Amino acid sequence: MQITLKNLMRNYENVHAVQDVSLSIPENRIFGIIGLSGAGKSTLVRLVSLLEKPDSGEVWYDDMRVDNLPEKEIIQRRRHIGMIFQNFNLFSSRTAGQNIAYPMEICKYQKDEIKSRVRELLELVGLSDRENAPISTLSGGQKQRIAIARALACKPDILFCDEATSALDPKTTQSILSLIKDIQRKMNLTVVMITHQMEVVRDACDYVAVLSEGKVVEQGTVKDIFAQPKTNVTKEFLSHLTTNTANVRDDGVVIWSDVPARYTLRFLNDRVETPVISDIIREFDVVFNISGAGIQKVGDTKMGTMVCDISGPEEAVKAALEAIKERGVIVEEVQA
Amino acid sequence: MKGLTPAIWKLIGQSTLQTLEMVSLSTLFSVLLGLPLGILLCITSPASQGGIRPKPVLNEILSRIVNILRSFPFIILIIVLFPLSRLIVGTAIGTKSTIVPLSIAAAPFVARIVETSLKEVDPGVIQAARTMGSTNSQIVFKVLLPEALPSLISGLTLTIINLIGYSAMAGAVGGGGLGDLAIRYGYQRFRPEVMAVAVIVILVLVEVIQFIGNKISAHMMAKR
Ligand SMILES: Nc1ncnc2c1ncn2[C@@H]1O[C@H](COP(=O)(O)OP(=O)(O)O)[C@@H](O)[C@H]1O
Ligand SMILES: [Mg+2]
Numbered sequence: 001m002q003i004t005l006k007n008l009m010r011n012y013e014n015v016h017a018v019q020d021v022s023l024s025i026p027e028n029r030i031f032g033i034i035g036l037s038g039a040g041k042s043t044l045v046r047l048v049s050l051l052e053k054p055d056s057g058e059v060w061y062d063d064m065r066v067d068n069l070p071e072k073e074i075i076q077r078r079r080h081i082g083m084i085f086q087n088f089n090l091f092s093s094r095t096a097g098q099n100i101a102y103p104m105e106i107c108k109y110q111k112d113e114i115k116s117r118v119r120e121l122l123e124l125v126g127l128s129d130r131e132n133a134p135i136s137t138l139s140g141g142q143k144q145r146i147a148i149a150r151a152l153a154c155k156p157d158i159l160f161c162d163e164a165t166s167a168l169d170p171k172t173t174q175s176i177l178s179l180i181k182d183i184q185r186k187m188n189l190t191v192v193m194i195t196h197q198m199e200v201v202r203d204a205c206d207y208v209a210v211l212s213e214g215k216v217v218e219q220g221t222v223k224d225i226f227a228q229p230k231t232n233v234t235k236e237f238l239s240h241l242t243t244n245t246a247n248v249r250d251d252g253v254v255i256w257s258d259v260p261a262r263y264t265l266r267f268l269n270d271r272v273e274t275p276v277i278s279d280i281i282r283e284f285d286v287v288f289n290i291s292g293a294g295i296q297k298v299g300d301t302k303m304g305t306m307v308c309d310i311s312g313p314e315e316a317v318k319a320a321l322e323a324i325k326e327r328g329v330i331v332e333e334v335q336a
Numbered sequence: 337m338k339g340l341t342p343a344i345w346k347l348i349g350q351s352t353l354q355t356l357e358m359v360s361l362s363t364l365f366s367v368l369l370g371l372p373l374g375i376l377l378c379i380t381s382p383a384s385q386g387g388i389r390p391k392p393v394l395n396e397i398l399s400r401i402v403n404i405l406r407s408f409p410f411i412i413l414i415i416v417l418f419p420l421s422r423l424i425v426g427t428a429i430g431t432k433s434t435i436v437p438l439s440i441a442a443a444p445f446v447a448r449i450v451e452t453s454l455k456e457v458d459p460g461v462i463q464a465a466r467t468m469g470s471t472n473s474q475i476v477f478k479v480l481l482p483e484a485l486p487s488l489i490s491g492l493t494l495t496i497i498n499l500i501g502y503s504a505m506a507g508a509v510g511g512g513g514l515g516d517l518a519i520r521y522g523y524q525r526f527r528p529e530v531m532a533v534a535v536i537v538i539l540v541l542v543e544v545i546q547f548i549g550n551k552i553s554a555h556m557m558a559k560r
Binding site (some may be wrong): 049051068075076077081083085087089090092093094102103105107108134135136138150154160213 | 380458461463464465466467468469470471474478479482483485559560
């Protein structure tokens, strides 16, 4: 389902929480909304998920305006919306399985239907063995999985995630994000992912809108925003980005190319002074193909590491390697 | 202790039963009155306090009534309610007649306890229930009450204990029960040993109720 927001406004007393937000959220994609704390993200998601009415502006689901529907119809609409939260918001009076059953009880599903769907959903989120577990016995990641299963129980068209991974450690965050991506594909969901972490946008979203002081300051595909951020807000977010854990080796080297490289060069700060690589390229007829690099503290000096291939005439490569070593660079060669 | 003849023990037994009757029936009626009132107080409160259906005027009126009833001295309440007791149970004296003022005195107390317990439910959980398309009555019966149950049980324990105290006071105006016994024999006929036994029975009742209440609450929390 496609969502269109037209000039949404929402004030709390004298706080302009959401100011003139217009967005088009494409169907069957993961759409990120990023902003600092207090930017108006949660307010926006409450407007879009019909929990609150905007002071002005419109919310459209496909070709239907939904923000002005009567309460009864809004309640019906909400039954086709899934939502997960930072604090999971599970019912402590119910077990994991009973939590998943809740939305189906609300929608008056048959008892056996509820039972079998709970099993199905537990399996989907990988917690089949925890059906009767009290909520307090689950870890943060498991709680969010149960919350996801509960959100999906009545087969929604949209899934809203409000800071769904903000209370989780990086590893659990990754596993929850890949679960959401997986489910999005399987169920053809439109996912709106609210976050203050650029990592989440990078690792899960197709599109992103940057929200600042209640306004959308920038939007586009995640690729475009990462490659060419226009506003300072966006640049600020990108500068805090930690390296993509998937591509960081234990020695701190970031690998950005999948092509295996033959040489690892290590530069110790106090031994290498001259611009080695430039000199070598100029002196010998060789080409460097760099596929990864990083820096690491060793004792009280820094060590740079470069993973690369050196190509050119065989003689020249040999001579170049010798020259590199002479200048104090440590060369390790991966035996093919 | 030689004054405690079998006849006196029989009297103590009867009085204990009367107290139990007064307390259990007035607990029942005060919950029947106070629970809906407490729910109403909670859901009509401002949204910022967790009200799911804010109605400022109604909330204000109910709140005032509850406050007035709660600050009313109990002895005076019994006297004021004599005519009502006569109307409902046909008499203004005896065990049955005290159930009316006891219930009415405890109902606002129950209402406040219910209100506070329900307001303690995590607003995030209520929001989640709303996003899933719950109606207000589904939120009350499937979310608020079950989520607040351990706290409601503690409140109920407190109510029963208060009612044991109140019922002893009701005895002073001819309501029967252990309080009546203590005053008639212990005070008016100079039989301190009867008064002592009556007081001990009351203390034991309170302890037993507290123990059971704590056990039930703890059992519920352990399962969450
Ligand atoms: N119910 C409310 N009442 C008053 N002010 C609110 C309310 N909800 C949000 N705000 C204000 O609106 C602004 C945006 O809040 P919010 O949408 O929660 O931001 P975010 O989720 O991006 O952190 C904040 O300044 C916040 O204080
Ligand atoms: Mg927020």
